[in-house]
Amino acid sequence: MKSVIFGRYSNYNTPIHRIDPRVKIIGMIVFMVAIFLPLTKVGSTSQYEINMSTATNFIILGIIFLIQLILMLIGRISFISIFKSMKTMWFFLFLIFLLNILIPTNPTAEQTAFNLGTLAISYSAIFSTAYVFVRLVLVVMITSVVTSTTKPMELTFGIEWLLYPLKFVKIPVHEIGMIISLALRYIPTLMEESERIMKSQASRGVDFKNGKFKEKFKSITSLIVPLFMSSFIKASDLADTMEARGYDPKAKRTRYRMLSWRWVDTLWLIVIAIFLGLIIAQCVIGTNYMLLLMNII
Amino acid sequence: MSITLKKVSYYYNQKTPSQRQVLKDIDLNIQKGEFIALIGETGSGKSTLVQQLNGLLIPSFGKLTFEDDQTKTVIYDIQREPSYDKKLNPVFYKDKKIKNIKELRKRVGMVFQFPEYQLFETNVLTDVSYGPKNFGLKKEEAEEKAKQALELVGLDSSYFKRSPFELSGGEKRKVAIAGIIAMNPDYLVLDEPTAGLDPVGEKNMMELFKKISDTGTTIILVTHNMDIVMEYCNKVCVVEDGRISSISTPLELFQNDSFVKLSSIDAPYFIKVARELINHNLPIDIKKVKSIKTLADEIRRVIK
Numbered sequence A: 001m002k003s004v005i006f007g008r009y010s011n012y013n014t015p016i017h018r019i020d021p022r023v024k025i026i027g028m029i030v031f032m033v034a035i036f037l038p039l040t041k042v043g044s045t046s047q048y049e050i051n052m053s054t055a056t057n058f059i060i061l062g063i064i065f066l067i068q069l070i071l072m073l074i075g076r077i078s079f080i081s082i083f084k085s086m087k088t089m090w091f092f093l094f095l096i097f098l099l100n101i102l103i104p105t106n107p108t109a110e111q112t113a114f115n116l117g118t119l120a121i122s123y124s125a126i127f128s129t130a131y132v133f134v135r136l137v138l139v140v141m142i143t144s145v146v147t148s149t150t151k152p153m154e155l156t157f158g159i160e161w162l163l164y165p166l167k168f169v170k171i172p173v174h175e176i177g178m179i180i181s182l183a184l185r186y187i188p189t190l191m192e193e194s195e196r197i198m199k200s201q202a203s204r205g206v207d208f209k210n211g212k213f214k215e216k217f218k219s220i221t222s223l224i225v226p227l228f229m230s231s232f233i234k235a236s237d238l239a240d241t242m243e244a245r246g247y248d249p250k251a252k253r254t255r256y257r258m259l260s261w262r263w264v265d266t267l268w269l270i271v272i273a274i275f276l277g278l279i280i281a282q283c284v285i286g287t288n289y290m291l292l293l294m295n296i297i
Numbered sequence B: 001m002s003i004t005l006k007k008v009s010y011y012y013n014q015k016t017p018s019q020r021q022v023l024k025d026i027d028l029n030i031q032k033g034e035f036i037a038l039i040g041e042t043g044s045g046k047s048t049l050v051q052q053l054n055g056l057l058i059p060s061f062g063k064l065t066f067e068d069d070q071t072k073t074v075i076y077d078i079q080r081e082p083s084y085d086k087k088l089n090p091v092f093y094k095d096k097k098i099k100n101i102k103e104l105r106k107r108v109g110m111v112f113q114f115p116e117y118q119l120f121e122t123n124v125l126t127d128v129s130y131g132p133k134n135f136g137l138k139k140e141e142a143e144e145k146a147k148q149a150l151e152l153v154g155l156d157s158s159y160f161k162r163s164p165f166e167l168s169g170g171e172k173r174k175v176a177i178a179g180i181i182a183m184n185p186d187y188l189v190l191d192e193p194t195a196g197l198d199p200v201g202e203k204n205m206m207e208l209f210k211k212i213s214d215t216g217t218t219i220i221l222v223t224h225n226m227d228i229v230m231e232y233c234n235k236v237c238v239v240e241d242g243r244i245s246s247i248s249t250p251l252e253l254f255q256n257d258s259f260v261k262l263s264s265i266d267a268p269y270f271i272k273v274a275r276e277l278i279n280h281n282l283p284i285d286i287k288k289v290k291s292i293k294t295l296a297d298e299i300r301r302v303i304k
């Protein structure tokens, strides 16, 4: 139960913790864009071009990795938690590798990394798997940085604030914010509840870790059914409570805690903007520039 | 036959910023056949303590032994790092070797607060026989045990095929408790089993536990109701801030002036009445007050 994807909030007071949640969310989006930009030039045919862009891509991803590593160190995020979240993704990665291999590319001899029986495995298959892997690690890292340095409530405020413009196209931003914050609010409660139920069932001899598939299935049922039951009860209780206190989704709401913007936040925002600029610049001219350079020489 | 905890310390959120020691060097021995109460303020660590007894929580340090008539099994013995320093963060051993955890769980049945949340099967009988089946009984044997347990908690055969979810709160709780009793544990741990019941329901529930106790099962009961402690238990442990501050018979505990004044724990009703009378200058001898009857005797004696 402890190995949830992405870190839980950890109560330190580091510079990263103190950044405004809005800045952190924007920063996270920028990083995600940087991580997922399709750096490989689509349609390039020459082996040389492909090699070049592959190298550049890994250099760029490496730089992103270094930056995120520094952010993690500043924010005191445990590396163990990253490994733990990766653990749940191994299967996923394996599947991607398998798919990449099985897509028939008929590599030429020079493109073949090695032969697996009758199957020729191309460099590109290995590289694309490596891409996915590296990107996943990077995404997990940056999300962990944000989620473990920002209180869930702050995160919701941030999201709600950033979504605010959508209000003008009749999207119920407040309600979405409320739903997100309720969902986040109930994660720890659900975890506690499931721990409690697991303990009750463990007392009845259930072994959640070992056992055959059928036993495992049964033990999961013995957790899920009570969890659903109690969640429904909690949800309807909550709805009653909110109604009794006069909750009206249409009403204008005030905040108990206000987000306060400090000059450091502006600074961080500028840094992020520069980073974004660099990434875009690299994307537009990066590979081309390199090739250009090569051609001139 | 007995269970012994020795120097058991437990930390929540070990090795994180919110690390906190909840149990501090607990020594506790529970003999076969006892009906023992654990009392103490909310948050003093009672629930944490009882969960050590069947290995649901494994302590940071400490030893748990399980003694049979002939054999003595050390379930675990986790030692402190020699360089342990109270001020610095304690060093934790990584691998905690635990033997026979399943056997321990079979021997020590555990009923949590609001146990009705553990029900999940489609009918009462299968739900109750789930535990025994997990501990290796065949389906028929398990159902036989389940029927006996249901009978004991007072649910007749008309309940067997009903869905546990359509029962009343009290009945659900009985089903859940039957689910533990059906495993035939030697020790039954009850963590505030009567929370949220009306007085009659509470009384019935306690009579049930007394019946179970009479079959030779050891009962460990966490409760806030001192009248229950007085009436049913032959031993009472007071847990205060993660330590066991006293072990005695209920009467010794409640008659002790200094204790009742100091702690936030209430006394049983008749002891409170006796104390009030003493406060109002009726020279009753508190040591002679053992029940409502002896209180009445004392009042009579004093008035004469």
Ligand SMILES: Nc1ncnc2c1ncn2[C@@H]1O[C@H](COP(=O)(O)OP(=O)(O)O)[C@@H](O)[C@H]1O
Residues within 6 Å of the ligand: B012, B013, B022, B040, B041, B042, B043, B044, B045, B046, B047, B048, B049
């Ligand atoms: N899962 C948990 N994580 C962190 N702290 C806990 C957890 N469970 C209990 N505690 C803390 O341990 C202390 C003892 O709790 P508990 O054993 O439940 O007390 P009691 O049953 O006597 O009310 C409390 O202060 C509580 O806040």
Ligand SMILES: [Mg+2]
Residues within 6 Å of the ligand: B046, B047, B048, B191
């Ligand atoms: Mg408790």
